[in-house]
Amino acid sequence: MVRTPCCKAELGLKKGAWTPEEDQKLVSYVNRHGEGGWRTLPEKAGLKRCGKSCRLRWANYLRPDIKRGEFTEDEERSIISLHSLHGNKWAAIARGLPGRTDNEIKNHWNTHIKKRLIKKGVDPVTHKSLISDKSENLQEIPEKQKVIPTIITSDVDLDIEKVKNSNKKSGSSSAGFLNRVANRFGKRINQSVLSDIIGSGGPLTTTTTTTTSVTVNSESDKSSSSSFTPASDLLCQMTVNGNATSSPSTFSDASVNDSLMYCGNEDNLGFTNFLNDEDFMMLEESCVDNTEFMKELSRFLEEDVNDNDEMMPVYEHQDNINEIDNYFA
DNA sequence: AAACTAGTCAACCGCTAGTCA
DNA sequence: GTGACTAGCGGTTGACTAGTT
Numbered sequence: 001m002v003r004t005p006c007c008k009a010e011l012g013l014k015k016g017a018w019t020p021e022e023d024q025k026l027v028s029y030v031n032r033h034g035e036g037g038w039r040t041l042p043e044k045a046g047l048k049r050c051g052k053s054c055r056l057r058w059a060n061y062l063r064p065d066i067k068r069g070e071f072t073e074d075e076e077r078s079i080i081s082l083h084s085l086h087g088n089k090w091a092a093i094a095r096g097l098p099g100r101t102d103n104e105i106k107n108h109w110n111t112h113i114k115k116r117l118i119k120k121g122v123d124p125v126t127h128k129s130l131i132s133d134k135s136e137n138l139q140e141i142p143e144k145q146k147v148i149p150t151i152i153t154s155d156v157d158l159d160i161e162k163v164k165n166s167n168k169k170s171g172s173s174s175a176g177f178l179n180r181v182a183n184r185f186g187k188r189i190n191q192s193v194l195s196d197i198i199g200s201g202g203p204l205t206t207t208t209t210t211t212t213s214v215t216v217n218s219e220s221d222k223s224s225s226s227s228f229t230p231a232s233d234l235l236c237q238m239t240v241n242g243n244a245t246s247s248p249s250t251f252s253d254a255s256v257n258d259s260l261m262y263c264g265n266e267d268n269l270g271f272t273n274f275l276n277d278e279d280f281m282m283l284e285e286s287c288v289d290n291t292e293f294m295k296e297l298s299r300f301l302e303e304d305v306n307d308n309d310e311m312m313p314v315y316e317h318q319d320n321i322n323e324i325d326n327y328f329a
Numbered sequence: 330a331a332a333c334t335a336g337t338c339a340a341c342c343g344c345t346a347g348t349c350a
Numbered sequence: 351g352t353g354a355c356t357a358g359c360g361g362t363t364g365a366c367t368a369g370t371t
Contacts, residue, residue, distance in 0.1 A: 017339070017365080039356065055357075056340070091359055102359075107338050 014048045018057055022047055026054055027062050060101045067099030071108055079105055079113060084127040 014022075029045035035058065038051035047054060060066075071079070075097055082093040090102035090109075097105065114124040121129055 015341075036357090051356085052342090052358095053340075059358090060339075088360065103339075106360075111337055 012048060013042075013050050013053075015053070018061075022049065023057070023062060026058060030058055030062075056103075060103050065099055066101065071100075071112075075100065076113060079109060080117075080127075083109065083113075083124075087125075 025045050025047055026041075029041060033044075038055040041047075041051055041054050042049045045054070049057075078097055079093060082096045086092040088106075090106040094100055094102040094105050109124075117124045117127075123129070
């Protein structure tokens, strides 16, 4: 089958930048007749362009619902989050950002976000830490340099520091529990066990972006460290004296997309994002299926009963977007 | 001030999937 | 089932701009 070329140069069709007059003609035509019929539209609208070009121009720049201007922090978070789930499926990503086009997102990714991720030591393709791949060699890195970058935000310095310094609010639900688990239990549990659990599967709904920072101080704790770095939807990082590893996870929930939960002091573990009850239940189910984990967990709980106020999330039920903005302001 | 370089982004190209006759 | 056609997607290009030498 021989395809008919969409744009026949020999027909004298124009290429290159659109003029205001052309835009006006296109907008006027689409407003009168609606979208579609792109192949025949140019002729009817009096444009010397191919239909494909008209469709693109309309879809990317002339549509009234298009949002122009700088990407917001939240939008960037969403892009990174969605990209971790969809990869370079720009159209799919664009569907998650109303008013933004696939082309715009693609450009922004390639010119800004990708570079920033690389700069922070994060592979923009796998969303895993580039440093973690060499975790075995990290012992040789000077202590001061053993800092695993946290990703996700639109700005390099957007910050955990701010979170750390914010007023701490007490938590009471699954998030608080998980923080205690992370704080205490994470130091002890066998890494492979925890990795299995965290990456053990579950329904995926939407993507999320989470950064989990963990620091374990004692030398002996190194062997029992773990990190939760989901390849597809939950981005977490964990460091143990600077050593970072990663493993896939399956938490999901758009609500988690706001990176706002907790960040403890530097000597402790914590989830920087809020985990809602649905996510928690998913984790719980995975845990229950793992007897080894449950044994460890039982031990942890016994110890935890007497000491559960040690680690509280900074943030837990903050669902107002303005408050989130203030958080990073 | 001119030349060069790097960054940005609008637009194009090639391809695929879906639909219809 | 096949071919023609449309819509849409993702990768790439190239014009333009800003910054640097």
